[in-house]
Amino acid sequence: MKIYLISFLISIAILIITMVAVYETADYISPPVTTDGHRYMPTGNVFIALVYGFLSAILSFFISVRILRRRQKR
Template identity: 50%
Template sequence: MKIYFISFVISVLMMALSSVAIYNITDHIDPPVTPEGHKYMPTENVAKALFLSIIIGAVTFISVVRILRRRPKK
């Protein structure tokens, strides 16, 4: 049970950090500005960041569980 809790905490932290990083990258690559120069709500960039951070969180959770389940070699 301890393995899953540690994996969950690490994956949530990774999701939070990756969502901020991905949002900043997508906001820089595709800024939310109309052709007239007006700014608008970047819902597309937010959706991209959330979707990719969920995928990264799942991969992180699975990886950490596998790493923590390895038995030490004798």
């Protein structure tokens, strides 16, 4: 149970870090400004950040569970 809690906390931290990094990168590459200078809500950039954030969180959860199980067996 302890392994899953630690892995969950690690994956939440990875989720937050990845979402912020991907959103900032997507916002830099595709800024939410129209041709005449008006700003709008960058829903596409938010969606991209959510997708990559959740994928990285799932991947980090499985990797951290594997690493912690190996350490526990020793």
